[in-house]
Amino acid sequence: MRKFFTATLSAAILFLSTTSYAAQSEIILPPPNMSDNLSVMNALNQRATSRNFVDEDLTAEQLSKILWAADGLNRPESGKRVIPTANGVYSVEVYAVTREGIYLYDPANHKLNLIAEGDFRSVTTTGQSFVGKAAVNLVFVETPDAWSTAKHIPPRxxxxxxxxxxxxxxxxSVALAAQTEGLGNCVRGSINREEFAKVAKLSADKNILLAQSVGKCAAK
Ligand SMILES: Cc1cc2nc3c(=O)[nH]c(=O)nc-3n(C[C@H](O)[C@H](O)[C@H](O)COP(=O)(O)O)c2cc1C
Structure with a gap:
């Protein structure tokens, strides 16, 4: 009997240690929860950079809040969003890099579309080790093509x-939303742009602007 339990336990440990996280081709995010107990003023008062991330996934609700705060629609009837943008042209796309893969956020449908399967979190940094532990690394990418249908096209x-x-x-916006969930965040300019462009299959005209790590942090 003891042999049986030992064998079963070993098999379970082996299974857990070799389980890979299969990526879904799309993640339909739940509607963002608009209720929380933190006032905007208190969230601003608490805003700070965190780097002591623990490698734990976010809940679907937390992921929803973060993506919606970054680029979600807050006036679906007009297609307008949480963030302001010049001439109403939305030229910045948001990539979400999680343990499972690289996803592109689709604001109109509040969902994530899989671009590449695998854990590419560390590819979004030039060497800051905390990045590979943050549940989600957002990468903000300019897509100049968005101006093609604008009435007035400004110089590059x-x-x-x-x-x-x-x-x-x-x-x-993400920093404040993260704060309402007790999550940490770090805005990052240091990104391995060449490698990320490759793994995220970015076309040559796209321009990687900034990244932001978001996730649970160890207690200080
Ligand atoms: C444009 C920009 C780029 C940044 N790049 C990095 C980075 O690559 N790595 C990092 O650890 N922190 C980065 N930071 C975070 C800053 O180091 C941090 O905001 C600053 O030290 C002030 O600390 P605080 O955010 O806690 O007030 C960046 C912040 C900004 C605004």
């Missing part, structure tokens, strides 16, 4: 500047 330099302002709003 102005397009980049507008996209950077939008990303600034996105990261602050």
């Amino acid at each position: 330099e102005a397009q980049i500047s507008c996209a950077n302002v939008t990303v600034g709003a996105m990261v602050q």
Whole structure:
């Protein structure tokens, strides 16, 4: 009997240690929960960079809140979003890099579409080891093609500047939403752009602007 239990336990441990996290081709996010106990002023007062991430996945509700805060629709009737953008042109896409894979956020349908399966979290950094532990690393990518249908097309330099302002709003929005869930975040300019462009299959015109690690942190 003891032999049986030992064998079963060993098999279970082996299974757990070799289990890979299969990526879903799409993740339909639940609607974001708008109720929390933190006022905007208190969230601003608590905003700070965290780097002591623990390698634990977020709940679907937390992931939903983070992505919605980054780039979600808050006026679905007009297609307008939480973050402001120049000329109403949404030229910044949000990639979510989790343990399971690289996903592209689809704001209109509030879902994540799989781009590449596998754990590429560490590929989003030039060497900061905490990045590989953060539950989700957001990568903000400018897609200049978004201007193609605009009435007025600004010079390239102005397009980049507008996209950077939008990303600034996105990261602050995410930082506050993370705060309401007790999650830490770190805005990051140091990204392995060449490698990430490869694994995320980015076309040559796309421009990686910024990243942000979000996840549970160890108690201080
Ligand atoms: C544009 C930008 C790029 C940043 N890049 C990094 C980075 O690559 N790695 C990192 O650990 N922190 C990065 N940070 C976080 C800053 O180090 C941090 O905000 C700063 O030290 C102030 O600390 P606080 O956010 O706790 O107030 C970046 C912040 C910004 C705004």
